[in-house]
Amino acid sequence: MRTQVAIIGAGPAGLLLGQLLYEAGIDNIIFEQRSPDYVLGRIRAGVLEQVTVDLLAQAKADKRMLAEGLPHDGIELLFGGKRHRIDLHELTGGKRVMVYGQTEVTRDLMEARKRAGLLTVYEAQNVTPLEFGSERPRVRYEKDGQQHEISCDFIAGCDGFHGVCRASIPADSIRNYEKVYPFGWLGILADVPPVSHELIYAHTERGFALCSQRSATRSRYYLQVPLTDKVENWSDEAFWDELRLRLDPEARANLVTGASLEKSIAPLRSFVSEPMRFGRMFLAGDAAHIVPPTGAKGLNLAASDVGYLSRAFAEFYQQRSSEGIDRYSEVSLRRVWKAERFSWWMTSLMHRFPDSGDFDRKVQEAELDYLVHSRAGATSLAENYVGLPLN
Numbered sequence: 217m218r219t220q221v222a223i224i225g226a227g228p229a230g231l232l233l234g235q236l237l238y239e240a241g242i243d244n245i246i247f248e249q250r251s252p253d254y255v256l257g258r259i260r261a262g263v264l265e266q267v268t269v270d271l272l273a274q275a276k277a278d279k280r281m282l283a284e285g286l287p288h289d290g291i292e293l294l295f296g297g298k299r300h301r302i303d304l305h306e307l308t309g310g311k312r313v314m315v316y317g318q319t320e321v322t323r324d325l326m327e328a329r330k331r332a333g334l335l336t337v338y339e340a341q342n343v344t345p346l347e348f349g350s351e352r353p354r355v356r357y358e359k360d361g362q363q364h365e366i367s368c369d370f371i372a373g374c375d376g377f378h379g380v381c382r383a384s385i386p387a388d389s390i391r392n393y394e395k396v397y398p399f400g401w402l403g404i405l406a407d408v409p410p411v412s413h414e415l416i417y418a419h420t421e422r423g424f425a426l427c428s429q430r431s432a433t434r435s436r437y438y439l440q441v442p443l444t445d446k447v448e449n450w451s452d453e454a455f456w457d458e459l460r461l462r463l464d465p466e467a468r469a470n471l472v473t474g475a476s477l478e479k480s481i482a483p484l485r486s487f488v489s490e491p492m493r494f495g496r497m498f499l500a501g502d503a504a505h506i507v508p509p510t511g512a513k514g515l516n517l518a519a520s521d522v523g524y525l526s527r528a529f530a531e532f533y534q535q536r537s538s539e540g541i542d543r544y545s546e547v548s549l550r551r552v553w554k555a556e557r558f559s560w561w562m563t564s565l566m567h568r569f570p571d572s573g574d575f576d577r578k579v580q581e582a583e584l585d586y587l588v589h590s591r592a593g594a595t596s597l598a599e600n601y602v603g604l605p606l607n
């Protein structure tokens with residue numbers, strides 16, 4: 217069997233790439249090690265930049281998002297016991313973000329792929345990219361005890377942080393940059409109305425908290441917790457009690473609690489692997505980089521990577537030009553590093569660091585105070601939060 221682009225991984229990066237290529241007339245097959253239900257069971261990101269919304273429109277997978285997603289014009293920063301609104305819409309000349317869960321984005325892309333009749337091999341075992349240094353790469357995998365091989369023109373490594381693609385690259389051809397943070401996020405999903413109609417990012421003496429949402433009746437909340445904490449030791453009651461302590465009096469009074477639908481702890485990490493291309497294999501999304509979630513950039517970066525990559529493949533097939541694929545790594549990394557900077561900065565600003573002293577905390581508070589009282593400061597935050605334009 218043969219295809220033009222073999223995509224490894226059916227997360228948002230792989231699925232969106234598949235639809236963008238299909239719309240450009242480029243044949244592709246996706247290989248995914250898990251089942252569709254497993255992929256849909258992962259509760260992750262919730263905020264989409266306009267760039268991501270536009271790419272979902274280009275992929276013809278935006279209908280439900282436009283009907284059910286929640287456009288947000290602002291966010292709130294809570295510190296010193298008070299909330300301060302950042303007016304994203306006004307500060308960026310009319311831009312906003314869309315609150316719509318990663319699970320729903322994934323479901324919509326899966327549906328679009330099904331409608332287009334494109335092949336996704338789920339529960340593929342031992343997926344291996346082969347010969348990507350040559351003109352004739354292949355992908356080998358096992359399914360139901362049988363080994364198969366597909367030849368292709370290109371391999372797209374969309375297989376996340378723990379995937380096989382980056383791990384297959386010789387160590388002397390790759391450079392990794394990493395920062396690990398000394399805390400994690402405990403997240404909870406519950407069918408209760410959100411505490412406020414906009415997202416609240418809270419900096420408190422007890423640590424960071426985030427109030428997010430999925431709909432008028434479903435909320436997503438996060439608490440900064442020590443890395444040593446185990447999710448089994450956090451009852452729903454304990455979560456709500458701790459969240460209450462990190463909110464302002466009005467939000468505390470508005471908080472509606474209920475049984476959790478999902479509860480998990482995610483470690484926080486900044487990571488970039490350079491370059492993002494090795495011969496005929498291209499890395500995209502979490503396979504190439506990780507951001508701490510404070511800036512809401514992980515899913516959006518996965519989308520912009522595959523936006524660049526699909527454009528590069530379209531140039532290759534339609535205009536016989538290699539310029540786009542030759543520049544992919546450099547162009548993507550410029551955007552990646554700006555999102556890395558913003559995510560690191562938001563994380564440093566909003567969290568309580570175990571080793572920071574009184575001086576560091578005073579500087580954090582001064583910066584927050586500056587941000588909400590300076591148009592220049594607030595504009596910089598807003599411009600990055602809604603997302604920088606594609607180059």
Ligand code: FAD
Pocket residue numbers: 224225226227228229230247248249250255259260261262263318343374375376377378379380481482500501502503509511512513514515516518
């Ligand atoms: P993934 O979603 O990881 O998809 C990769 C796919 O490849 C998976 O389906 C995987 O099963 C498959 N795969 C892996 N290895 C193989 C293999 N060997 N063979 C075949 N298939 C393989 N971002 C935010 O902005 N906000 C958040 O709150 C947030 N929370 C997160 C919580 C957690 C626990 C994690 C892990 C991430 C979170 N993120 C968040 C980041 C965001 O979800 C990711 O940036 C986004 O999922 C990246 O999409 P992706 O398609 O690149 O990778």
Ligand code: DHB
Pocket residue numbers: 260261262263415426428429436509510511512513
């Ligand atoms: C969500 C997650 C984030 O990391 C963030 O910054 C905003 C929202 C969410 O899951 O809704």
